[in-house]
Amino acid sequence: MGAAIGEILPLALGVAISPIPIIAAILMLLSPRARVTSVGFLLGWVLGIVVAVTVFTLLSSILPEQDSDASNPAKGTIQLILGALLLLLAVGQWRKRPRRGVEPAMPKWMQAIDKMTFPVAFGLGFVLSAVNPKNLLMGAGAGVDIGSAGLAVGEIVLVIAVFTVIAASTVLVPVVGYLVAASKLRDPLDALRGWLEKENAVIMAVLLLVIGVSLIGKGIAGF
Numbered sequence: 254m255g256a257a258i259g260e261i262l263p264l265a266l267g268v269a270i271s272p273i274p275i276i277a278a279i280l281m282l283l284s285p286r287a288r289v290t291s292v293g294f295l296l297g298w299v300l301g302i303v304v305a306v307t308v309f310t311l312l313s314s315i316l317p318e319q320d321s322d323a324s325n326p327a328k329g330t331i332q333l334i335l336g337a338l339l340l341l342l343a344v345g346q347w348r349k350r351p352r353r354g355v356e357p358a359m360p361k362w363m364q365a366i367d368k369m370t371f372p373v374a375f376g377l378g379f380v381l382s383a384v385n386p387k388n389l390l391m392g393a394g395a396g397v398d399i400g401s402a403g404l405a406v407g408e409i410v411l412v413i414a415v416f417t418v419i420a421a422s423t424v425l426v427p428v429v430g431y432l433v434a435a436s437k438l439r440d441p442l443d444a445l446r447g448w449l450e451k452e453n454a455v456i457m458a459v460l461l462l463v464i465g466v467s468l469i470g471k472g473i474a475g476f
Contacts, residue, residue, distance in 0.1 A: 254408045260398040260471075261416050264391045267464045268420035271388060272453040274298060274381045277363065278424045279446040281374060282431045283439065284367045290374040291428045297378025299421045302392065305383045306413050309396020328401050329475020332468045335394050339465030342387055343458045350454035378424075387461065394468055 278298075281290040313331070362377070369377070382388055399412050418425075431438050449456070 254402075254404055254412060257399055257402040257404060257408075257412050258415055260402075261395040261412065262419070263464055263467055264395045264398075265416045265419035267391045267460055268302065268382070268388050269423045270456065270460055271385075271423075272449040272456050273385075274378070275423050275427075276446055276449050276453070277366065277377065277381065278427055279442045279449075280363055280366045281369070282427060282442055283446070284369075286367070286369065288432065289371050290366070290369045291431065293371040293374035294378040295421070295424055295428045297375035297380075298382045298424050299378075299417060301379040301382030301384070302388075302417050302420050303413065304379075305389055305392035306396050306399070306416055309393045310400040310409060310413065311396075313397040313400030325401065325475045328397060329472045331397050332394065332472030332475060334472075335390050335397070336465045336468030336470075336472055339387075339390055339461045339468065342390070343461035343465060346454050346461060347458035350458070351451070382420075387457065391464065394464075 278291060278294055281287060281294055284290060313328070383392070395416050399409060399416075402412075404412065427438070427442060431442070
């Protein structure tokens with residue numbers, strides 16, 4: 254089980270460092286309905302992560318079992334494909350980075366955050382974690398690692414829980430922190446939001462590049 258946790262840690266961090274959901278959570282915390290929308294977004298975000306990883310874990314568990322010292326071409330091929338897709342996304346993110354002196358364009362749905370209700374915020378959190386291509390690919394990579402590790406059911410549940418806690422931490426911490434000490438966090442959150450908006454494309458490009466190369470390395474090792 255320890256080996257499986259080690260395999261999924263970089264992917265969990267990749268989901269956690271995604272700037273867009275962090276920005277969305279911060280905007281909700283700075284909105285008039287902060288407590289309602291932020292909690293809804295957090296619950297949707299966590300559920301989406303769990304669903305994505307669980308689905309790919311179940312799918313990858315049907316791969317033929319291999320000895321730890323034997324090659325696993327099926328798993329290796331999947332990891333190569335996932336790694337290549339992440340590299341393509343990295344290139345796309347790098348090309349989208351704003352030119353110097355140009356304000357970055359953020360998604361239009363962020364302008365409607367002030368008017369969001371709990372169900373809408375919940376749905377947004379779920380979509381950004383379970384359907385967003387970047388996070389979906391990383392969830393798929395984690396599911397392949399977990400499902401092909403030959404773990405017992407209880408161990409699989411625990412590994413998925415570890416992945417979820419780490420992946421959701423960057424949304425969980427600000428939301429919980431705001432609920433506890435709202436007045437002290439408004440200025441730091443606003444400053445963090447501004448920085449993430451400017452560096453969003455670069456952060457994601459570097460992140461996807463590193464994780465994509467890592468998955469390709471794992472895939473090559475599977476042959």
